Amino acid sequence: NDLKIPERLPHLLSSAPSPGNIRLTGDQRDYLQSVGYTINGKPVANRTINLSAPNCNPPHSLYLPDGIGGDQACTYDYMRDLELYPRTEKTGLLGRGVLQLGRDHQLYAEVAYSRAKSWYAGTSNRINGELDVSMIPALAATGLGDALPDDRTITVRTRLLEAGMRTSQITSTGTRLVTGLTGTLAGWEYDLGLNHSVNTVSDRDVHGYLLYDKTMEGIASGLINPFGESSAAGRAYLDSIQVNEEVRRARGTMDSIDVKGNRPVARLDGGDLMLALGAEWRRERSRSNPSELLLSDNILGDPTPGDGVTTDGSRRVGAVFAELVAPLTRSLELQFALRHDRYQVVGSTTNPKVGVRWQPAASVMVRASAGTGFRAPSLADMVRPATTGSSATLPDPVCMAENDNDLGYCADIWETRTYSNPKLKPERSRQLSLGIVAQPTRQASISVDYWVISKRDLISTLGDDVILGNLAKYESLVHRYNEDEGLPGCDYDPDDSTICFIELRKENRGRHKASGVDLAAELKGLKTDWGSFGVRLTGTLALVSKQQTGNGDPYVSNLGRFVTDGVVQRWRHRLSVDWERGPWTLTLSNSYIGSYEDQNSAIDTNSGTVVAPNRVKAYSLWDLSGSWSPNKALTLRAGIQNLADTSPPYSNQAYFFISGYDPSYTDPRGRTYYLSAQYRF
Numbered sequence: 001n002d003l004k005i006p007e008r009l010p011h012l013l014s015s016a017p018s019p020g021n022i023r024l025t026g027d028q029r030d031y032l033q034s035v036g037y038t039i040n041g042k043p044v045a046n047r048t049i050n051l052s053a054p055n056c057n058p059p060h061s062l063y064l065p066d067g068i069g070g071d072q073a074c075t076y077d078y079m080r081d082l083e084l085y086p087r088t089e090k091t092g093l094l095g096r097g098v099l100q101l102g103r104d105h106q107l108y109a110e111v112a113y114s115r116a117k118s119w120y121a122g123t124s125n126r127i128n129g130e131l132d133v134s135m136i137p138a139l140a141a142t143g144l145g146d147a148l149p150d151d152r153t154i155t156v157r158t159r160l161l162e163a164g165m166r167t168s169q170i171t172s173t174g175t176r177l178v179t180g181l182t183g184t185l186a187g188w189e190y191d192l193g194l195n196h197s198v199n200t201v202s203d204r205d206v207h208g209y210l211l212y213d214k215t216m217e218g219i220a221s222g223l224i225n226p227f228g229e230s231s232a233a234g235r236a237y238l239d240s241i242q243v244n245e246e247v248r249r250a251r252g253t254m255d256s257i258d259v260k261g262n263r264p265v266a267r268l269d270g271g272d273l274m275l276a277l278g279a280e281w282r283r284e285r286s287r288s289n290p291s292e293l294l295l296s297d298n299i300l301g302d303p304t305p306g307d308g309v310t311t312d313g314s315r316r317v318g319a320v321f322a323e324l325v326a327p328l329t330r331s332l333e334l335q336f337a338l339r340h341d342r343y344q345v346v347g348s349t350t351n352p353k354v355g356v357r358w359q360p361a362a363s364v365m366v367r368a369s370a371g372t373g374f375r376a377p378s379l380a381d382m383v384r385p386a387t388t389g390s391s392a393t394l395p396d397p398v399c400m401a402e403n404d405n406d407l408g409y410c411a412d413i414w415e416t417r418t419y420s421n422p423k424l425k426p427e428r429s430r431q432l433s434l435g436i437v438a439q440p441t442r443q444a445s446i447s448v449d450y451w452v453i454s455k456r457d458l459i460s461t462l463g464d465d466v467i468l469g470n471l472a473k474y475e476s477l478v479h480r481y482n483e484d485e486g487l488p489g490c491d492y493d494p495d496d497s498t499i500c501f502i503e504l505r506k507e508n509r510g511r512h513k514a515s516g517v518d519l520a521a522e523l524k525g526l527k528t529d530w531g532s533f534g535v536r537l538t539g540t541l542a543l544v545s546k547q548q549t550g551n552g553d554p555y556v557s558n559l560g561r562f563v564t565d566g567v568v569q570r571w572r573h574r575l576s577v578d579w580e581r582g583p584w585t586l587t588l589s590n591s592y593i594g595s596y597e598d599q600n601s602a603i604d605t606n607s608g609t610v611v612a613p614n615r616v617k618a619y620s621l622w623d624l625s626g627s628w629s630p631n632k633a634l635t636l637r638a639g640i641q642n643l644a645d646t647s648p649p650y651s652n653q654a655y656f657f658i659s660g661y662d663p664s665y666t667d668p669r670g671r672t673y674y675l676s677a678q679y680r681f
Contacts, residue, residue, distance in 0.1 A: 003650050005079050005660040009611070010067035012393065012602055012652075012659040016126035017061035017076035019052045020158025020226040021069055022136075023128070027151050028144060035142050039072040048073045048157075051138055051227065060161065076126075076159055079659055083121040083165075084668055090116045105183035112176040122166040125208055125301040129156045129219035129226050136227075156219070158226035163238050166208035166301050174199045190261035195254070195282075203248035205302055212300040214241040247294040247302060252379075256282030262323075270327030278321050285314035286379040297489070303388045313383035313422075315344040317376075333357040341374070345382075346426060349374045365437045367449075373431060377424035377459055381506050384420040391416055391464040391502060392654035393603045397471055398480075398497055407610075411603040415501040416464055425508050429455045435518075443525045452515040457508040458547070463564035464502050465601070466549045473550070477503040510548030513555070514568075517541045524578075531581030539573030561597035562616075565655050566664060569594045586626045593619045593665060595649075602654035617649040619666060635678045645671040 006013065015021055024032070024047045032044045039049050049072045050056065054063035056074035060081065067075030093113040098106055133145045133152045145152045180193035218224035218241070223234045230238070260278030267273070288311045290304065297304050321339040328334060335355035342348040353371030360366070391414045399410035435449030467474040479487055481496040490500035519541070524534035545568040546555040556563055560570045576589040598614040625639030648666035656663055 003647065003660040006062055006064060006067070006075075006077050008650065009602070009652060009659050010064040010075055011611075012654055013064075013068055014076040014078050014123075014126065014159075015048060015068045015073070016128075016157040016159050017050070017069065017074040018057060018124075018159040018161045018226075019050060019061070019074070019228055020129070020156040021048050021050050021073040022139075023048055023155040023157055025151055027148055028154075031144055031147055032139075032142060037142055042072070044072065046070045046072045050074045051136075061159070078123045081123045081165065082658065084658075086118045086120045088116060088118040090114070101181075101183075104185070105181060108178075108180055108182065110176070110178040112174070114174045115172070117169065117171045119206075120168045120170065122168075122208075122301075123159075124165055125160045125163055125210060127158060127160065127212075127215055127219070127300060129158060129216060129224075130154070131156065131220050131222070131226075135222050156226045158219075160210070160215075160224070160238070162230055162235055163210055163242070164208045167206050169202075169204040169206050171202045171204070172200065188261040188263045190259065192259045193257070195256045195258075197254045199252045201248075201250045202246055204246045205243045205299065207242060207244065209243040209302055210238070210300040211241045211243065212298045215300050243293070243299055243302075245291060245293065247291045247299065248288065250286070250288040252284070252286045254282055254284050256280060258282075268327055268329075270329045270331075270333060272327075274325040276321075276323040276325075280317075280319045282317050283314065284317065284379060285312075286383065287312045288385055290385060304386075309385060311383045311385055313379045315346075315379065317344065318342045331359045335369075337371070341376070343376050343426070345422070346376050346424070349426060349428070363439050366435070367437070368434045370432045371430075373429045375427040375429075375459070377421075377426065377506075380420065381424055381459060382420055382422045386420075387418050388501075389416045389418060389504075390414065392601075394465055394468050395603060396499055397468060402497065407603055412499075414464065414499050416504050417501050418461060418504040419506065421506040424459055424506060425457055427455055427457050427459050427508075429453060444523050446521045447519070449518045450515070451518065453513070455512040456510075458510055458512055459506060460509055461504040461506055462509065462550060464504065465564055467502055470553075477505070479503060509550045510553060511555075512547040513544060514542070514546075515544040517543065519573075531579050531584075534578040534580075535576070536578075537573060537575045539571065542568050542570050560594075562599040562651070562653055562655075562662070567596050567662075569596055583629045584626070587624070589623045589625075591621050591623075598651055599653040599655065602652050611652045614650070614652050616651050616662070619646075619649055621646055621667075633680050637674075637676045637678075639674050641672045641674070642667070642670060 024044075026047065029044060029047050037044050039051075040053050048070050050069065053073055056063045059077065061074045061076050064075045065071035069075040091114070093111070095112075096108065096110045098108045101107055130153050133154050134140050136154060139154065174197070176195065176197045178193055178195050180191060182191045184190070215224065218234070218237050219226055223237050224230055225234060258278065258280040260276065262274060262276035264272035265275045290310065293299060294302065294304050295309075319339065319341045321337065323338075324336040326334045326336070333356070335353075335357070337353040338350070340348065340350045351372045351374060353369065355369035356367065358366045393411050393413055395407055395411040396414075400406070403409050431451070431453050433449055433451040435447060437445065437447040439445040462474065462477070467477050471478065479485060479490055479500045479502075481490060481493045481498055481500050483490075484492045484494075487500065517540070519539045520537065522534070522536045524536075526533040542559055544557075545559040546557040548555055549564070558564075558566065559568050561567060571594040572592060574589065574591050576587055579586040595618045596616050598616050600611060600613045602611045621641075622643040623639065623641045624643055625637065627635055627637045629635045647670070648661035648663075648668055650660060651662045653659075653662050661668065
């Protein structure tokens with residue numbers, strides 16, 4: 001309510017309300033205009049109308065003239081019905097045993113089990129139903145059916161509130177078994193371990209998901225009322241076509257063996273020259289199994305591209321590494337590291353790192369490091385089944401060229417399909433850092449570190465806005481109905497240039513450059529008659545953040561401005577003030593994220609204009625926590641998060657499904673309380 005989303009972002013809500021909006025064809029609208037048909041006392045002017053307007057069944061469905069439904073229809077406020085945090089049940093078990101083998105060796109074993117079950121509730125299902133004009137008395141009385149015998153079908157965009165909220169049950173389980181041997185052998189401190197891990201995820205549609213074909217039949221027959229309450233028979237019909245079954249199951253396993261050890265190999269002026277060696281081998285496997293019903297693409301609210309398949313991928317990974325720490329003098333230490341990784345299919349990479357630590361005085365230390373790194377594509381990046389989604393409200397340049405740049409007609413929410421890619425290469429990076437630490441007293445310290453990161457061959461999908469903004473380069477990723485490609489769900493129509501879907505495929509695309517400064521300052525152990533106090537501040541000042549959207553494209557900066565899918569704020573920090581006296585402790589903390597230029601690219605499809613520019617305000621939260629430890633075994637903790645009950649700052653971003661704020665770094669729950677107890681034995 002604080003964000004006033006219906007008033008500020010009505011065009012980012014939904015045009016599928018209850019009672020349903022009617023989407024007229026051009027000929028149907030023209031005929032209704034010719035016979036003087038009116039909505040809310042005014043002649044029909046739009047192709048989207050609602051027979052109940054302006055009585056739109058609030059608070060779910062609202063009459064918002066500036067909304068996506070327009071001034072002759074209704075707009076559905078899905079944010080009001082959206083559940084932000086799911087109900088979750090968690091259980092876990094962790095055990096460890098150690099057996100001493102003589103004086104120098106230990107045999108150990110660990111077992112871990114976790115299980116989490118979450119119920120995610122979304123909005124009620126929406127559908128574009130179709131029924132004959134004779135089923136709508138108000139329109140049938142106009143004679144439209146007789147006047148347009150080949151255009152009698154009426155499309156209704158409606159929200160099926162009677163079917164309930166779409167609810168999914170996600171159950172994830174994980175088991176991990178580790179056994180190993182550690183100790184000292186021939187001067188080496190060693191650790192040898194075997195690991196077997198299994199993780200499974202089950203996704204079950206439990207309520208609110210309906211059989212698509214049966215829902216369409218129910219609307220066409222009049223059994224389901226898209227304009228209001230259905231009859232008892234209609235509600236029973238909705239209950240009968242509910243989907244309640246597991247639709248996805250995935251299983252991942254990893255078996256690994258690793259060994260590492262270290263020992264001094266020489267004596268230098270500053271201490272022992274330490275050598276560490278290690279090796280790892282592991283086998284990863286990932287399987288996913290969609291249900292037959294999901295593959296049939298017949299679940300309303302849970303679509304699949306139609307070419308989704310069962311996947312089963314595996315790979316072997318090996319690595320060796322070496323590290324050397326050389327204290328040349330008491331004030332100068334050098335570090336060297338080298339790591340070689342080999343991923344089956346992906347390939348091999350070798351990455352060095354060097355570091356230096358120089359302490360010219362007891363209270364001052366200078367440190368620096370440089371190295372290279374990599375990130376191998378995950379099995380999900382390479383073999384995950386295709387998934388469907390939707391874009392933000394974006395204009396289609398082809399439509400704009402055909403319709404006199406009419407944003408109101410050509411901007412829409414387009415279907416997207418995201419595909420994995422078995423030919424991905426690793427991301428590669430270079431890092432450099434230089435810093436200084438000063439500790440003028442035992443209670444006070446401060447550090448400043450400058451860092452630079454450069455990445456190439458980024459594993460990503462192109463933003464849908466980037467694709468539509470550069471069709472000269474990315475037209476092949478936009479699939480239209482007038483292109484006879486034989487794609488599922490894209491029935492060929494040579495006269496229809498509408499977008500069927502936008503293809504988002506994992507690729508190695510472009511480069512990213514970033515730099516910044518990390519700051520830390522601490523004052524601790526300040527003893528007074530009222531207890532001991534401490535203050536700590538950690539913060540990051542971002543100096544550069546820019547990325548190519550594709551190979552050969554110019555760099556685009558997201559520093560202090562929202563671009564495509566996110567923003568890098570220039571400044572963020574965490575400040576804490578601590579107090580301790582006997583068994584009592586208290587901490588007051590502040591987390592702060594700076595302001596930035598908003599996305600400012602969402603399109604009002606009703607007016608055909610881009611939203612007014614906005615600057616997102618800084619986000620500052622204060623938390624308070626305390627503890628009491630009457631003895632070494634028992635500790636009681638309590639706290640208040642978001643003391644001031646601060647709402648997330650308003651944002652007009654249109655990338656995330658949630659509107660009105662950026663959910664990637666904010667918490668909409670407001671003030672929350674927690675209490676915990678810990679007993680050690």
